[in-house]
Amino acid sequence: MRRAAMTQRDVPVLEPIVPHVKRVLEAFLQNLSRAGFPFQSADIAAITALDEIYYKSVANNWEFAGRIFKRSGKYFYTSPRTLKSSRESDPGLKLPNVENIGTYHSHAGQFLPTDELVSPKDKLKAELGKDVSYVITPRGKIMKYIPISLSPPGTKPPGSLGHEEVLRQGLGGGASKFGFHQQLFSPRELQKYGDRGDTIKVVQMLLNKRPPSALALLVPDGIFGAKTLARVTEFQTLHQLARDGIVGPLTRRSLFKMG
Ligand SMILES: [Zn+2]
Structure with a gap:
């Protein structure tokens, strides 16, 4: 009797280990930084840095920043810093x-x-510091601003601003120089009931920003539970998407669309 009871108790103890290991691994991978690693171009170094801070930034509503530099023909980025501010x-x-x-x-x-x-402030900082400015937005767009002071002479009419490019x-959605958000989500990545983490927080924040809804606002706690599922x-119903409760590429794209 006693033995059977123990066995029955032991099984549910073992079961959560798999999702737990998965979470620990995900957290480990999320925290792996490539700051200080060499890259072939400044753009690639910047994109890698920006992808690295994206979730932490959106999920916490804090800006992160760092520097891009060149040494011995290779490009690097410094570890991201944050003032824990949404504006600076x-x-x-x-x-x-x-x-x-x-x-x-x-x-x-x-x-x-x-x-x-x-932003105009970003451009002003870039001009004053003679720095190229790389920015990632909440919707995962990556932009590059080259200040007028760094533009080759004769390429800009007097008084014009620097060069702005969507990387x-x-x-x-949409295509650009470095393609379509391959880094932020793999095309097959799904977010579903029971999942946890910063990506779920981002989905919850986006759902809160996308009215109309007959349901209550979500607490962005990073847990995909019954309320998030609803x-x-x-x-999905309002946007003529397959009503499966799973956030896949089409639902994600719809969620991240402007307006
Ligand atoms: Zn900015």
Whole structure:
């Protein structure tokens, strides 16, 4: 009798180990930084840095920032820093004995249309610091701003601003120089009932930003539970998507679209 009872108790203790190991592994992979690793170009170094801070930034509603520099023909980025502010970040001082290329920073998770742009303040900072400025927006768009002071002479009419380029389109869709958000989500990645983590927090924040809804606002706790499932299913119904309650590429794209 006693033995049987123990066995029955032991089974449910073992079961949660698999999702637990999965979570620990995910957390480990999320925290792996490639700051200080060499890259072939400044753009690739910046994109890697920005992808690394994206979830942390949106899920916490904090900006993160750092620097891009060149040494011995290779490009690097410094570890991201945060002031734990949704409106400000500090990339740190220029580094000695290297070629300073510029800065990277994220816009936090408010999903405002103005967050999707290189702001006038960003441009001013880039001009003053003679820094190329790389920005990732809450919708995952990556932009590059080259200040007028770094543009080759004769390429800009007097008084014009620097050069602005979209390196990668956001999760709402579209193609660009570095393709379509391959880094942020693999095309087959699904978010479903029972999942946890920063990606779920981002989905919950987006659902809260996408009215109309007959349901209550979600607490962005990063847990895909019954309330999140109800909101996802409602969102899919309103947007003529397959009503499966799973956030896959089509639902994700719809969620991240502007407006
Ligand atoms: Zn900015």
